Amino acid sequence: MGPRMKLPRYVHGFLDRHGKPRFYFRRPGFESVPLPGLPYSPEFMRAYEAALAGQARPRGAARTRPGTMAALALSYFASPQFSALRSSSQYVYRRTIERLCKDHGDRRAADLRRDHVVKLMSRLAGKPHAANMLRRALRNLMTHAIDIGIRGDDPTRDVKAIRIKSGGHHSWTDLEIAQFERCHAIGSRARLALALLLYTGQRRGDVIRMGAQHVRGGTLYVKQEKTGAELAIPMHPDLAPYCRNAERSSDVPDDDNRRSVRGYDLHPLVPARM
Numbered sequence: 001m002g003p004r005m006k007l008p009r010y011v012h013g014f015l016d017r018h019g020k021p022r023f024y025f026r027r028p029g030f031e032s033v034p035l036p037g038l039p040y041s042p043e044f045m046r047a048y049e050a051a052l053a054g055q056a057r058p059r060g061a062a063r064t065r066p067g068t069m070a071a072l073a074l075s076y077f078a079s080p081q082f083s084a085l086r087s088s089s090q091y092v093y094r095r096t097i098e099r100l101c102k103d104h105g106d107r108r109a110a111d112l113r114r115d116h117v118v119k120l121m122s123r124l125a126g127k128p129h130a131a132n133m134l135r136r137a138l139r140n141l142m143t144h145a146i147d148i149g150i151r152g153d154d155p156t157r158d159v160k161a162i163r164i165k166s167g168g169h170h171s172w173t174d175l176e177i178a179q180f181e182r183c184h185a186i187g188s189r190a191r192l193a194l195a196l197l198l199y200t201g202q203r204r205g206d207v208i209r210m211g212a213q214h215v216r217g218g219t220l221y222v223k224q225e226k227t228g229a230e231l232a233i234p235m236h237p238d239l240a241p242y243c244r245n246a247e248r249s250s251d252v253p254d255d256d257n258r259r260s261v262r263g264y265d266l267h268p269l270v271p272a273r274m
Contacts (some may be wrong), residue, residue, distance in 0.1 A: 007039055008048055025051035067150065069112075069141075070105030073097045076144040088205065088225060096130075096137040109145050112138075114155045121162070128162040135161060192242050199236035215243060 010027040025033040033051040037044040124131035138156050145151040184190040196207045205225050220233040
């Protein structure tokens with residue numbers, strides 16, 4: 001017998017019960033793909049290269065029926081388009097899509113129509129932000145469905161977002177700031193959070209990640225989560241004492257302060273109306 005042929009990576013071969021050679025592409029985390037012909041033949045290499053460039057099998061795919069909304073969601077979560085989103089955006093889209101799949105995950109993605117999208121949004125009419133988020137999530141899903149050949153059209157294309165009239169967020173007055181400062185002493189996390197918001201002008205999501213490790217030479221170095229911009233913010237003279245007090249003491253006087261700094265929700269810090 002001559003030397004055994006070395007098969008391409010991830011290729012497994014065997015003789016079936018009829019003595020015919022069979023070859024499969026078997027890569028951990030990917031679907032098993034049968035390869036036609038003999039190794040290194042043109043048809044074999046075309047199928048091998050296509051399998052090598054394929055998309056990883058999403059976790060949980062074995063428990064879903066192909067073509068359903070649940071299967072489409074899992075495929076989208078494993079796609080390069082989803083991976084390219086910021087982690088905060090991934091969290092929001094995943095939560096919205098998983099909530100949708102709880103009620104509609106067993107429905108066929110190819111059967112989704114424009115009127116279905118409108119009805120789903122109308123059920124959230126009292127929550128326009130959530131309705132518009134659902135529309136964006138469905139649009140991403142349908143775009144992915146087109147990319148992988150499940151659909152040839154996007155039923156969300158002509159569905160308009162709900163217009164939201166808003167006067168914007170209330171800006172605290174000096175009296176409200178003073179009221180908050182009377183309730184929370186210097187050294188508490190609530191007071192530190194207020195000082196960081198006031199003297200850095202950064203978003204809530206960036207402020208909750210700030211720590212002593214970001215202060216160097218009287219400058220606060222911040223990388224914004226939303227834009228990715230790297231900022232060097234000079235330490236405001238009124239902010240420095242709060243940071244020094246925070247380093248010396250880790251005591252948190254009340255549960256509201258503990259929740260406000262460890263999590264994303266800073267709403268407990270908002271004072272009562274004057």
